[in-house]
Amino acid sequence: MSPTVPPTLPPFGLADGIAALAAAFATMTALRARDTTGRGQVVDLAIIEPILTLLGPQPTVYDALGQIQPRTGNRSANNAPRNTYRTRDGRWVAVSTSAQSIAERVMHLVGRPEFVDEPWFASGAERAKHADELDEAVGSWIAERDRDEVVRAFEEAQAAVAPIYDVRDVMADPQFAALGSLVRVPDPELGSVLMQNVLFRLSETPGAIRSAGPSIGQHTEEVLGEIGIGPDEVAELRKKGAV
Incomplete structure (x- = not known):
């Protein structure tokens, strides 16, 4: 670092x-x-x-x-190009070329096929040493196009790319909607709360979120009752501000 x-x-x-x-x-x-x-x-x-x-x-x-891994940001010591790139419409995409074939397809896509013929291009680790050159080639091509166009072109070229989401994109994405990754949970104070769903669904016991969480002190009497403190004692503790 x-x-x-x-x-x-x-x-x-x-x-x-x-x-x-x-x-x-x-x-x-x-x-x-x-x-x-x-x-x-x-x-x-x-x-x-x-x-x-x-x-x-x-x-x-x-x-x-005795080696300490240096700070690499979005780059990798094992392959390049690998980074995030800003598109013409101010969005961002992530590109990774872990496989040699993907790296070659990316270079052809962005109009820089001459890189493929370089001796160092045949190795991911050697490509990583030339990350500045490769980032400039990929980044300048992406910067001239909107995000959707970039993603579409990379997918057609069978090159790995992904749009970088903020929470607005997550909420608008049809795949998250189809998975049910976000759910609205009834809440007595707010009406409903949008939140992440359970991590996975089991076929026989899929699970569900029952509430967005109890209000402060909602279970005080129930919890204290488990250790033998009755309602009268709880009321006295409330008067004293202890609970």
């Missing part, structure tokens, strides 16, 4: 979400083991461990070679 460029942080709970998914899987694994052995077990999981796993071979590389 460049010493002059600060690290960036995700504006959402990335480690939290990954850890929750890993913990759910670990719990199911423990339950399956219980069914087999008859013994339960403790699931020990730190919030940092699942996201550490997603770093891939970085610890192995550092241990063996």
